[in-house]
Structures are given as structure tokens and as C-alpha cells.
Amino acid sequence: MDKPAILKPTLIGGAVFGLLGAVPILNFINCACCALIMGAGFLASYLYSVECGKAGLAFRAGEGAKLGIVAGLFYAVVTSILQGLLAIAMGQPDLSQMLDQMESGGAPAEWIDMLEPVLEVMSGPMGVVIGFGFILILAVLFSTVGGLIGGAVFKLEAKPPSAGGI
Amino acid sequence: MSRPVATEETSISGSRARPALVAVAFMAALFAGGTFVAPVLDGAGVRWGKLLRLVYAPACHQLPHRSLSIGGGPQAVCARCAGLYLGGAAGLVAGALLLYRSGRGPRALWLGVAVAPLIVEWALPRLGLPGLANVPRLLLALPAGTLAGLFLAEGVTSLFSSEPYPRETFARGPSRMLEDADG
Numbered sequence: 001m002d003k004p005a006i007l008k009p010t011l012i013g014g015a016v017f018g019l020l021g022a023v024p025i026l027n028f029i030n031c032a033c034c035a036l037i038m039g040a041g042f043l044a045s046y047l048y049s050v051e052c053g054k055a056g057l058a059f060r061a062g063e064g065a066k067l068g069i070v071a072g073l074f075y076a077v078v079t080s081i082l083q084g085l086l087a088i089a090m091g092q093p094d095l096s097q098m099l100d101q102m103e104s105g106g107a108p109a110e111w112i113d114m115l116e117p118v119l120e121v122m123s124g125p126m127g128v129v130i131g132f133g134f135i136l137i138l139a140v141l142f143s144t145v146g147g148l149i150g151g152a153v154f155k156l157e158a159k160p161p162s163a164g165g166i
Numbered sequence: 167m168s169r170p171v172a173t174e175e176t177s178i179s180g181s182r183a184r185p186a187l188v189a190v191a192f193m194a195a196l197f198a199g200g201t202f203v204a205p206v207l208d209g210a211g212v213r214w215g216k217l218l219r220l221v222y223a224p225a226c227h228q229l230p231h232r233s234l235s236i237g238g239g240p241q242a243v244c245a246r247c248a249g250l251y252l253g254g255a256a257g258l259v260a261g262a263l264l265l266y267r268s269g270r271g272p273r274a275l276w277l278g279v280a281v282a283p284l285i286v287e288w289a290l291p292r293l294g295l296p297g298l299a300n301v302p303r304l305l306l307a308l309p310a311g312t313l314a315g316l317f318l319a320e321g322v323t324s325l326f327s328s329e330p331y332p333r334e335t336f337a338r339g340p341s342r343m344l345e346d347a348d349g
Contacts (some may be wrong), residue, residue: 031227032288033250062325138224148321149314153274155324 014074041068045150068147249307257315
């Protein structure tokens with residue numbers, strides 16, 4: 001029997017936690033070892049394990065890695081799109097405002113001088129690409145860890161063929 | 167609908183799993199150790215300390231008053247993350263060194279039990295109650311990190327093993343429950 005498709009569990013895992021990761025305040029949960037990102041892979045593993053269980057198929061812990069990677073991709077896409085929409089809706093501080101905030105926050109002048117060109121790039125279209133790449137790398141890495149942990153927690157072993165039945 | 171049950175035990179000999187697990191455990195130990203190195207470098211006036219802190223920035227708020235003081239400066243991650251990283255590294259090392267020998271893995275329920283105090287600790291200040299100091303926060307996070315490390319060790323083992331069920335004796339969680347349910 002074929003394995004269940006991974007699209008649905010990974011899409012749900014990535015989308016649910018990607019949504020949470022884009023919500024202001026809630027996304028602070030990612031401050032605890034990227035817990036939301038790991039949750040994407042973990043949830044994908046759980047959902048896939050349920051699918052395998054229904055089909056009577058095995059689900060190995062190592063399969064969680066694949067689920068985590070794909071869920072991480074979905075997480076990065078969903079959270080980036082939502083963050084972009086939120087930024088458009090709520091408005092982003094411009095470069096001078098960001099530098100003023102850093103200065104009033106007590107950042108050393110040499111740091112501000114060093115970061116100004118970086119922030120200039122990041123506030124433009126190139127920043128969107130770099131930002132997405134950064135989220136993508138983090139999401140794939142931590143979601144894979146979450147997927148592997150979920151795989152180990154929710155693993156299933158296949159039912160051996162019964163002796164007398166068809 | 168038929169339900170899955172545990173199959174017979176298999177051997178892990180000859181797999182690539184153990185070297186991979188040792189490598190992952192080593193990297194995790196380096197990652198956890200780096201959180202202690204950053205403040206030491208800062209104290210010595212080495213600029214790399216600040217760069218090293220940037221490595222940990224995406225996954226931690228790094229608030230100085232929520233971090234342990236190492237050599238006069240704050241650790242590169244907060245006390246909770248430090249507990250999770252140290253526990254995770256310890257769990258992976260334990261997985262590499264001990265689980266192969268003992269053949270005993272953690273139960274899924276333990277992870278939930280270990281994570282629950284972290285959620286309570288996170289909620290305390292948000293409910294207007296006094297939060298914990300940094301050392302208790304680190305100690306609370308250690309069990310959750312260790313269990314996550316043990317489960318991750320199992321996942322890595324399974325990922326790099328060519329055998330169908332490399333860690334047969336890990337099968338103590340949902341698989342066993344399904345087997346029991348089948349009678």
C-alpha cells in the first residue's frame with residue numbers, strides 16, 4: 001500500500017504555525033528556541049502519523065525529517081506573506097525612525113554607523129528577498145528538528161500480515 | 167480499520183546511525199557551549215563575542231536581566247533557552263552513549279510532563295504573579311530539553327539507519343498503546 005501524501009499534514013503544520021508566527025506578540029513564542037517553527041514540523045509529524053495509523057502503515061521516526069523540511073517551507077512562505085501584508089496594513093518605520101529608535105535604545109554610535117547601510121538595503125526590495133531567505137533557512141532547520149522529535153514521539157509500526165486472513 | 171502493532175525486534179548493527187548521532191550530538195554540544203563563550207570573549211575585549219551573540223539572536227530575546235551572568239556579562243541566550251540547549255545537548259549525548267546500550271527510550275508522555283512547568287513559568291508573570299529567578303528557570307527547562315534531545319536522538323538514528331526499525335526498544339509510546347488497544 002502506498003504511503004499517504006505528505007502535502008496535507010505539512011501544509012496544515014506549516015500554515016497553522018506560520019499564521020501564529022506572523023501574529024504580533026504571539027510570535028514572541030519563537031523566542032523560546034523557535035518553538036513555533038519546531039511546532040510546524042511536530043504537528044506535521046503528528047498528522048502524518050494519524051494518516052499512517054488509519055491506513056495501517058508504519059511511520060518511522062526518521063520520516064519526520066522530510067515532513068519537517070516541507071512544513072518549514074510552508075511556514076516560511078505563509079509567515080512571510082502574512083508579515084508582508086501586516087507591514088503594508090500597519091506601516092513600517094522608515095530608516096531614520098529605526099535609527100532613532102536604536103539611538104534612544106542606547107545602541108553605541110559605532111553600531112549604528114555599521115548597521116545603517118545594512119538597514120538601508122534591508123528596507124528595500126532586496127531586504128524582502130534576504131529576509132525571506134533568512135526565515136526560510138531558520139524554518140527548515142528548526143522545523144526539521146521539530147519533525148524528527150514528532151516522528152520519535154508519534155512513530156507507528158506496521159501491523160504484520162495476519163496468519164489466516166486474506 | 168486495522169491498527170498498527172509493534173513488530174519483532176531488529177538489530178542496529180552496521181548502520182550509519184551512530185556516527186551521525188555522534189556528529190549531531192557534538193554539534194549540539196558546540197552550539198550550547200557557544201552561549202558560554204560569547205560573554206567570555208566580550209569580557210576579554212574580543213569582537214567575535216558580539217558576532218557570536220548574533221548567531222543565537224534569531225531564537226532568543228537575549229534580555230540581559232533574563233540571562234545568567236557569565237564572567238560579568240550576560241550569557242548569549244536567556245536562562246530558559248540555556249536550559250533547553252544544555253538539556254538538548256545532554257539528551258543527544260545520552261542518546262549516543264547510553265540508549266544504544268540500554269535500549270530504553272523515553273515515553274511520549276514524559277515530554278508533555280516536562281514541558282508543562284515551562285508553560286506555567288511562562289504564564290506566571292503574564293497573570294500578574296512573580297516570575298522565577300534565572301537559575302530556577304534554567305533548571306525547569308533542563309528536563310524538557312533533555313527529553314527533546316532524547317527524542318531527537320531517536321529521530322536521527324532512524325533517519326540514518328538503513329534498517330526498517332533500528333531502535334526497536336524505543337517503541338514504547340503510541341505504538342505500544344495501539345498494540346494494547348488491539349488486545
